Structure formats: structure tokens, C-alpha cells
Amino acid sequence: MARVLSLFRPQPVLALVSRYKPASCQMSMDSRARDVFTAAVEAVQPDAVVRQSVERKDDSVLISGRKFTLKHNLHLVGFGKAVLGMAAEVERMMGDHLVDGVISVPHGIQQTLRQHGKSHLLPKENSKIQVMEGAKHNLPDEDALRAAEQIKQLAKGLTEKDLLLVLISGGGSALLPAPLPPILLQEKLDVTRRLAAAGATIQELNTVRRALSVLKGGGLAKYAHPAQVVALILSDVIGDPLDLIASGPTVTSEVWPEEILSILERYKLLSCIPASVKDVLQKQSRKEKAEEWDASGHVLNVVIGSNSTALERARLRARDLGFHPVVLSPGVCGDVRAVSRLYGLLTRFACSPEEPPAEVAAEVLRLGPDVGVQSWDLCRTMQELGERRAGGSGTTCLLAGGEPTVELTGKGRGGRNQELALRLGLEWRGLALPPNGPVFLSGGTDGQDGPTEAAGAITDAGLCAEAQAQGLDIHQFLTNNDSYTFFSRLSSGKRLLVPGLTCTNVMDVHVLLFPSASNINKG
């Protein structure tokens, strides 16, 4: 009896709390960071973004508040790394109304999707959509050229009764090459390759591509005229600039030959551009282009997914996992050295036992322009982290996104996400941080970080000690841009992030988890 009664004796509150604490609290910080990243990627799956932005109602379709009548008049074209899944979903939703389609997608993607059990992202067996693979290694080639020609022909044959859906995602520029004659594909490729190798930004690169192309810079929409054109865009460029994502085939843009020449001059490429390119630039007078045609009323461009979409889902997931989420910005860019420095400084606001000195805030603000983050966002973030630390609040999850860059000096294997994680591990070395945190994850939402099998990596304050114990010299790996080899060797690759092919791309996501402030104050 005494034994039975003891079962009903009130238990110490702490014992109950620990027995019934939610699963999230029992997960390690590392697993929770991975979980938040997975949620971010799920939010921008190609089929999901189409379902969320396109509504089928009987014989019409609603997109961005506009209604389009369906009368077996729907045609589809697409180009980019994520458009296969987008196209499959459009076909499922539109049924018989879809007349035909052509999409240009990366080489080998259909087989890879089948191998990864992602057949739901493939068009059905007897699909009306012709899938054309090309652009091996993300470079325009003859296969992509043929696909671009097919897309052009489909657009050219449309009438005012037709509706053309254009699916656009990252990688679209390489998958839709159509050089303006007399420029040859190889010549255009040489120019863009040289620019990229010299460090040109995606803005500069795509400004040049637009000027040398038949279909980019609004050319595709022009071919489809007088049909109604609706472009559904999954953005992989910071700020979602419509004219730059995949070089804007549905966005009319003026070409200023002087601008193109000054970009080429900036990278010391003026002397080596082919005569055909000079020829085309000479012929393009701004006045002629501007007067060419007016797309208003015929073209609707809608961004249906972006880095912000991914960050918003990550925010909700972090909250469900027991964190207080703080979103810094979806536009983090600049050299990974500056970005890791920024995150190192922000860590001091969240994790130092005392308020960091004023110089730390001043340095954060100085870094702002280098990393593409507004002072307002930096101040808001520092304030929130500082208040939570001072108030002894619970765990915090800082989220950001964007696309930092790496200056390649070595010949190793790596990517900007792995290099960022490695550099932040170094930043944390000198700080007195609590043993149970912080943790940082950096991952490419496309599942691939540079030419490696990983999407990114996870780091914590113990990284340097772990590397030293295993005889790995971090500085040597960084000098050789060999972050993938480093993380593969360190503790059998346990800090690598390897989600496999994700079938989407909205740049990178950064997840920075800070431990409970009460632990910090005690520590």
C-alpha cells in the first residue's frame, strides 16, 4: 500500500518538467539547426511555390490577383534548375487546358530526381511538356541553344487568344542561350566566363548577357506578343530584381552600349572581346531599343518564392523548436571574411557575460555596407540580442540569407557556406563562450555548395580545439580554399550538411543558435 501511495506523492516540479519537456528541448542544438534549414528548403520546393501562388477556379486561373480565362489556350515554357517541378505542378493543375510546353533544365536532372525518389517533380508519362536537358556544369551549350530555339518558336506561334506561362528559376541564363547574330555561342560564352572569373557580380554579368541575347532582357515576351504572358519566378538574386533573375527574358530593359563597355573595361576585358560583340554593341542605340515595344498590359511578372519565403518558414520552425527567432536580412552578401566577422561580433551581443563595449556596435555598423545589411537591421538585431541577454531570456535563433562570395586563391575543394562556417569557428575561438552554444549552420538551398557534395556545414565554439586534436590546421585549409576536405576529415564529416539534391534554389540560409541567456550569465 505504501508503495502504491508513493506513486501518487507529489513529484518535485523540476523532475516533472524534465520528464515531460517537449521533444525539441531534447534535440541537440546541431539537430535543431539542421531542422530549421530543412524547413527553409521545404518552403521553396518548386511544386509548393506554384500551388501557393496559382489558384485554379473552374475555367479560369487566378495569379497575383489577376484572373485569366482558360480555353485550351495555355502554353508553357521554362528554364532553370527548379522549373521541372514547377512545370509538373502546372500540368497537374491545368489539365486539358495546357496545349503544349517546352522547358530547358539542367543536364541529368530527370535521372537524378528518379534516383532520389522525387518522381512527383517530374512531368507525367504522356506529358504535353517537352523536357530538354542541357547546360552541363551550368554553362550554355549546343543542347541549351536548341532548347532556347524551341522555346522561341513556341512563343512566336502564339496569338492574342493564348496565355503563355513562363517558369523561371536560377540557372535560367545558362539554359536559355540565344546570342544576337553574328555572335556565336562560344564567343558569348567566352565573354561571360571571363567576366565571372574576373569577379563580376551577377548584376554586371546579366547586364552584359541581356545586351548580347535575342531572348533575354524582354526578348522572349516580345516574341510571344500579342499573347498574354505570365512569368512565375523563383528568385535566386538578392532583392529579387526581375530584370536580372535569369537575365529577365520577360522584362523589357534598355541596353546602353556605354554601360556594357564600361563593365568590360572595369574587368580589363575590352581588348579581348570578339569583333562580333563589338559589332552588336555598335548597332544597339538606346533610342532604337526604347522605342521598340511596350509590354505593359501583356506581361505579368510574379515572384512566387525567394530567400525571404525560406527565412519566414525557418522563423516559424525555430519558434516551434523553442527559440526566439530574429531575422537579420535576406540580402547578406560580400566577402565571407566580412560576413564571419559580422556574425562573430553579433555573437558577443548574445553571449558575452557583459554588454559589449561601444566599439563593437560601431564595428558592426561599419561592416554593414560590406555585407549588404542596412544599419537599421543591424541596430534592431543588436538591440534585440542585447535585451535578451540582459533579461536572462531563453534560446535565440538568428536567421539570415543571401549569397556571400569567396575570393579563390587556392586549388582546394569547398564552397562559400563551408568556408563561412569554418571562418566563424575561428572567430569564436578567442571568445569566452558557454559550453552549450552557440551553433552556426550555413547552407545552400540548392543542396550544393560550390563543386562539392555538401550544401554547407555546421560549426560551434569547439571547432578549433577539435581540429587541433585531430591534427587539422584550419589556416592551411582556408588558404587553399579547401573547406570541404577540412569538414570531411574532421570527426568523419559529422559537421557537414548533406541534404542531397533539393530541386530548388533561393541562395543560402544562415542559422545562428544562441544558448539561453540565463546559462550565459551564470557561466
Ligand SMILES: Nc1ncnc2c1ncn2[C@@H]1O[C@H](COP(=O)(O)OP(=O)(O)OP(=O)(O)O)[C@@H](O)[C@H]1O
Ligand atoms: N574551393 C572553393 N572554396 C570556396 N568557394 C568556392 C570554391 N570553389 C568554388 N567556390 C564558390 O562557389 C560558388 C559557385 O558555386 P555554385 O555552383 O553553388 O554556384 P552558385 O553561385 O550557387 O550558382 P547557382 O546560383 O546557379 O546555384 C562561387 O561563388 C565560387 O566562388
Ligand SMILES: O=C(O)[C@H](O)CO
Ligand atoms: O540564371 C541566372 O542568371 C542566375 O542564376 C541568376 O538568376
